[in-house]
Amino acid sequence: MPPRRRTAAPRGAQSTLSFGNQSRVTKPSSTPASLHKGKSLDAVQSVSPVSTPEPQEVLAEAHPSKRHVAELAVRQQAAAELKEPRSVEDEAALKLGKKDLVSYWRTEEQKRKAPRVHQGDLDIEEKILRHFDLSSQYGPCIGIARVKRWRRANMLNLNPPLEVLAVLLQDENAKQRARMDELLS
DSSP states (O other): OOOOOOOSSOTTOOOOOOOTTTTOOOOOOSSOHHHHHTOOHHHHHHSOOOOOOOHHHHHHHHSOSSOOHHHHHHHHHHHHHHHSOOOHHHHHHHHOOHHHHHHHHHHHHHHSSSOOSTTTTSOHHHHHHHHHHTOGGGOOOTTSOHHHHHHHHHHTTOOOOHHHHHHHHHOTTSOSSOHHHHHHO
């Protein structure tokens, strides 16, 4: 049996801690103390004030009007991928219609146990693309065009859905940058 501990203070009372003057912690100053004694207020007033930028200027610098560098890189990747000659998968994807996309999305929704609540205002094509973005089995979606990601996954025999390629090839206005990539940058 372990020995019983004895306390000097009565139960429930907390002893106070005293560190004394010897254990005082101070921060070192940037200039020696001897220089502070010789300074006068006149010398401080003669120094020109530092100009601070206006708040609007700071906001303008933080949010430039130019497109983001990542957006431009992804657009260049997508343009290069779309210029390549059409493959067998491209031809098959172009043959898919709106009816095929709707049936694909219904089967994907049936796999889920709960409906997607916050995607009610999106069209079917955007839902398919966002689902593809969040499917990690096809590789990372950050910093890569959707078409390039689909082709890489196809090359690695990961069997990406043909409907995603159909949306990307048929809709010229489809964003080539993943939604997660937009949110993170």
